[in-house]
Amino acid sequence: MKTMAALVRSPGAAFTIEEVELDAPRDDEILVRIAAVGVCHTDLVAQQGAMPLSMPAVLGHEGAGVVIATGAAVTKVSSGDRVALTFRSCGRCERCHGRDPAYCYTMPALNYVGARPDGSKAIRQAGAAVSSNFFGQSSFAGHALAYEQNVVKLPPDMPFELAAPLGCGVQTGAGGVMLALACPRGSSLLVTGGGAVGLSAVMGGAHQGCAPIIVVEPMAARRDLALELGATHVIDPGADTDLAAQVRAIVPNGVDFAFDTTGRPDIHAAVMSALAPKGVLGIVGIPPPGAPMPGALGTVLMLGQTVRGIIEGDSDPDVFLPRLVELWRAGRLPLEKLVQVFPFAEINEAIAAQHRGDCVKVVLEVGSGEP
Template sequence: MQITAALARAPGADFTLETVDLEDLRPDEIRVRIAAVGICHTDLVARKGGIGFSFPAVLGHEGAGVVDAVGAAVTAVASGDRVAVTFRSCGDCNRCRGGDPAYCHSMHLLNFAGARPDGSKALSQDGTPVSSNFFGQSSFATYAITYERNVLKLPDDMPFHLAAPLGCGVQTGAGGVMLALAAKAGSSILILGGGTVGLAAVMGAAIQACSQIIVVEPHAARRALALELGATHAIDPAAEVELSAAIRAIEPHGVDYALDTTGRPEILAAAMQSLGSKGALAIVGVPPADAPVPGDLRTLLMMGQTVRGVIEGDSEPAVFLPQLIEHWRAGRLPLEKLVRTFPLAAINEAVAAQHRGDCVKVVLTT
């Protein structure tokens, strides 16, 4: 069938809205009519060529919409079901069986190869293959092919434009605090960056009843929003000569936890200098390829500290996303305060607005 998609034609080029051909369903596949899709930083990294698959490509990995059709082997969902779409995992490896699908042994093959595992591409244009299957969906389009392992049925009261960010950004930030760090009630946490992931982490820290929630963010509007969402302190890094000193002025013995969404080595170094004894740093922002592991090894040893990477918030989506929806219902995860919608045709304008800091989370609607 013919669909409309936002194509990335060359590394760094603007998206172009074009007609492409979507293959017929295979037995294990699901076709979703996309109603909303979030723009995530990973989409923009991929557009720059940072993932490694060929161009042209259709990106997008925070889709939500209605199941249009299912393959003969699909039993988890049916035509007409409302769904959110998240990352794909195999379900068979020891990580998936152990409840850690974000660390699936086939993670790269299923999410970042730009094709199905057999090398075929679900999209084409005038007979030329188009890279697809990004996160098992490629949802910058009016329709997307996806799979049972990365769809979640949505309740009728969950709007698509709020469900879409659950697929990656929100579960990464909230899960980073609630699952990966498992922050304890009454603890202190430092959150570096106040974008979607960072502000989702703020909400997660508030849900966990952290007593001190310190956010570092250069945009004043995002600092104000962080405070509204539960942060106890919001620091402008440009106003501080020494970031770790500003944090220790709040928590003299250092914070219990830190979560970094920036990937910037100097910010990671400041995070380590801000950790207290037995403190833990979770890194969710992607650092430069040559960045060293932050911190001093002797200090790490003597203080009993931990540094770890976190993918997708350590989430098992089938378990964690329904929990997040319940928190949204209860008013503890006010996603509507993060989201601004744009039509799919305005994708380049939406990317520019997000880069300028005019909005936190952009969601495209079709």
């Protein structure tokens, strides 16, 4: 079928909205009419050429919309179901059977390479293959092919534009604190970076009952929003070069948990100096190639500290995304305060606005989602 998609033709190039040809769903595939899709930092990393996929490519991995067709082997959803799309896992390996699909043994092959596992690509243009299947969806498009492992049904009252960010950014931030770090009530939490993932971590920390919750963010508007969402303290990293001292002025013994969304080695080093004994640093921000593990090994050993990477918040989407929807319904996950909606055709302008700090989380309105 023909559909419109946002293509990136070469590393660093702007997105262009063009018509492409999308395969009909295979037996294990689900055709979704995309209503809304979030723009995640990982999409922009891939746009710059830092992912193992060839270009041109269709990216996008926070899609939401309506199922309009399913392959013969699909039983989880049917035509007309409202769904959110998330990362893909195999559903068969030990990690998946252990309800730990974010660490599926085939995660890289299923999400990052721009093709099906058999090497085929689901999108073409003028007979030439276009990289597809990004995170098992490539949802910067009017339609996307997804799979049972990466679709989650949505209730009728969940708006598509708020459901879309659940697929990656929100589940990464909230899940990072609620699931991966599992911060107990009364524990101290430091969040470095006040973008969509960091602010989702703040909301997760507030839900967990963390206190204090400290956010480090250079943009004043985002610091203000962090306080509105549950942070107890905010720090402007430009105001003082000694970040660890600023944190210890609030928590003299150091923080129990830290959650980094920046990927910056200098921030990692400062955070390690602000960790309490047995403190844990969870990292979700993508670091530069070759970045070393943070912290002096002797200090980490002496203080019993932990440094760990976190993928997708350690989420099992079938379990955690419905939980996030319930928190939204209860007013405890006010996604409306993060999201700004832009027309799909304005994808490049929307990304520029996010870079400037004009908005926190860009969601692109693609269509109604109705067949």
